[in-house]
Amino acid sequence: MLAKVIGYQIKLKKSVMVNLYRRKQLLDKLPATAVESQDINVLLHAKDYLNRLLTLIDQATTRIYATVLYLEDDDAGQLIVKHLIAAKEKNPSLDIKIFVDFHRARRGLFGQKESEGNAGFYRKIDEQYPDYIQFYGVAIKQKELFGVLHLKGIIIDDVLLYTGASINNIYLHYGDRYRYDRYCEIKSPTLCNSFVQYLQDALMPSEGVHLLNRNPLTLGKTFNKEIAAQHKQLTKTKYDLLAENSHNPLTITPLIGLGKRNNQLNKVIHQQMLKTEKLLILYTPYFNLPSILKRAITKLLKKGIKVEIIVGDKRASDFFIPEDQEFSKIGLIPYLYETTLRKFVKRHQQSIDNNLLTIRLWQHEKNSFHIKGMQVDNRYHLLTGNNLNPRAWRLDIENGLLIDDKQQQLQNVFSDEHQEIIKHTTVINHSNDIETVDDYPQFVKKWLGRLRKTSLDMLFKQYM
DSSP, X not given: OHHHHHHHHHHHHHHHHHHHHHHHXXXXXXXXXXXXXXXXXXXXXXXXXXXXXXXXXHHOSSEEEEEOSOBOSSHHHHHHHHHHHHHHHHOTTOEEEEEEEHHHHTSOSTTOOSOOTHHHHHHHHHHXXXXXXXXXXXXXXXXXXXXXXXXXXXXXXXXXXXXXXXXXXXXXXXXXXXXXXXXXXEEOHHHHHHHHHHIIIIITTOTTEEETTSSOOOOOHHHHHHHHHHHHHHTTOOOOOOOOOTTSSEXXXXXXXXXXXXXXXHHHHXXXXXXXXXXXXXXXXXXXXXXXXXXXXXXXXXXXXXXXXXXEOGGGSTTOOOTTSOOOGGGGHHHHHHHHHHHHHHHTHHHHHTTSEEEEEEOOXXXXXXXXXXXXXXXXXXXXXXXXXXHHHHTSBEEEEEEEETTOTTHHHHHHHHHHHGGGEEXXXXXXXXXXXXXXXXXXXXXXXXXXXXXXXXXXXXXX
């Protein structure tokens, strides 16, 4: 009996060592490119980002490859297209390609049922300026609900603009309101080439990718088969980057992931969280963390490691519907996330009292919050479009950039960004600081009650 127990303990110890080895191996073998600190510029406001984007477009000489969830047919979207057309006219050899989500491009905004969406806008552009701009619609699944193109990055010559923002009025603060995001400019031919090569090799030849500035596509059985085949292939694709000296003081690793299994981005996020020794900072627009990340936070707090979470208030959610507007069920989402946050605060009250856990709620007038990412020990900085929620974890194709700043050359840069982000935040000291269901409007209470009775609230959290 004793021999069996000892044998089991040895086997268990070996299993733990193997898992640690695998974690180390994954991080060690990820390709990274070296950059200089002056090649990284963090912009602090949406208007600054818009101005920089327009400047780079105007100066472009070889290529513009943009990957966004959508490019909207509104004032800001039309302004961007106007500058793209002008750049093409000035330089006819300029290669301009825009990649957007296929389904999102073919529908209007929520509530606009009778609309052909932005795809109609793209076709009008092509009719006026044939082949100036190629608009590619990328379908990740047969239905938008089950997965979208959530890759980010705009490559202009050898500069990468990385942000979670799409292109429309609110994201670019082209008007009274803005949707707050992170905006990073990186000069790196190697990194830009890897992004462009991915788009050229993994997306452009795929049968699940369609030129939206051509005739409308008829969806049928063939389309569904093409998307299924493409989805399977995309779960295996990675950025092709020649590994450089990983011991360089400042490196960047491009990451990508789709689905629950073998998701490179998810694994790195989780592993980097667990590697925290002093301070983990998380940014997320919606408090709906995957269970694996909640457990990682609990482990860190038990070890006495500080965690700071910056999340949007329910009124700063892009799903929030003010009481003076017509309500729809999509407006329940911010309230669902707030109830989840309140439970989390209640569970970790002791860590809050011990100054280990800091939770900040962001709200600024009628603007919304779309910031996401992570900082670990002021060394690792993750820029990503990943919302750190179950949908991003399982359904959408996501990417990100992991910056390894070994000598903390970017300490002031990211410290300034963090201070700007928390400028409009309120610290949550107790669960009583957060509204309860009893404080919600009557129609919200009614629908939340119905959702809980049917367990549909859990379904909402998984898919929105």
